[in-house]
Amino acid sequence: LEQKSEEEFKEDDGLRLVDEYSRLEKAKKDSELGMERIRAKLIEFSKQKGINVVWGTDKKASIREYYKVIFPPDKDNFIKLIKDKGIYEDVSSVNYLKLGAKILKNQVPEEVIKEVKTEKSNRVTLSKR
Incomplete structure (x- = not known):
């Protein structure tokens, strides 16, 4: 393996690909955690209001309790x-x-x-x- 300067190393395609993959993986994990928090809040909201459909701007969320x-x-x-x-x-x-x-x-x-x-x-x- 050839020695690269820090500048050359940072410009390496592989390095950038791994860093981008890592960033996206973290964003995915953060997004999943955020969705779980919102999901819990939606369930609580629907229970408080006694409804099973919550409307958004262009989507609706259906909440169904089951065993x-x-x-x-x-x-x-x-x-x-x-x-x-x-x-x-x-x-x-x-x-x-x-x-x-x-x-x-x-x-x-x-x-x-x-x-x-x-x-x-x-x-x-x-x-x-």
């Missing part, structure tokens, strides 16, 4: 229960992330590997220097 299921922290006992009751096969699904990793490592039967295709992809992650 969600919170599963027990002891997943093993819960899975055993739904298996014992005969509903496991009906409600379980394939973990494609784990299956994909096993396929890439050739840890599954050849018949399974023949049914899928692989392609190159890219992931970009940021970390401190």
